[in-house]
Amino acid sequence: MLPIAISQETNFKEVDCFLIECSKWVDNENVVFGKLYVPENRELDGSPILLLAAVILRSESPNPESDFIIYFDGGPGDNTLIMIHLFFNHYLRENWDIILMNSSGLGYCQPDFCKWLEAEVFDLIASNNSAEEMSQIKTELTTRCFE
Known part of the structure; x- marks a missing residue:
């Protein structure tokens, strides 16, 4: 688990469900969809703002732990948010919020x-x-993406 410094430059806003299939999540108060607005480069004034898609799966506990778990998928082009079904019933939600996030430049x-x-x-x-x-093909696709 990595410590995350939240600063005044970071802004999370709740939004409507943006997944292709939202029926299971739209009325669930323990599922929060949002966009995290962050500077592309925190060291440059006026850096362009990126919108990172996130889903917060609130803990099932009435007294959850104060820290939380953030999950990013590791592969280029992988969409973490489509794995919401896998994490919704995960045992870690018994005590922690789980935050799923896509890397910048990916879906949503x-x-x-x-x-x-x-x-x-x-x-x-x-x-x-x-x-x-x-x-090898995945490397070629990713390289082509950033050319």
């Missing part, structure tokens, strides 16, 4: 650097490529 974030990348990664996962081939 702004700017969305490579809108096409997520679909390409899903197609790649469905392919019959070896793990080594998949890794």
Whole structure:
């Protein structure tokens, strides 16, 4: 777990559900959708603002721990937020809030650097490529995204 410094430059705003399928989450008070507004570069005055998509899964405890768990997916092009189903019933929610976040430039974030990348990664996962081939193709896709 990493310590996160929240500063006056950080601003979280609740928003309506932005997932493709919201029916399970829209009336659930323990699920909060939001956008985190952060500077692209905290060391530069006037740095462009990025909007990072987040979902907060509130703890099931009436007295949750004061700290929380933040989960980012590790692969380029991976959309953490579509894993909400996996974390909704996770045992860690018994005592902690779990915050799911997409990395900047990915689905539901702004700017969305490579809108096409997520679909390409899903197609790649469905392919019959070896793990080594998949890794090489994923690297090529990610490189193409940032060219």
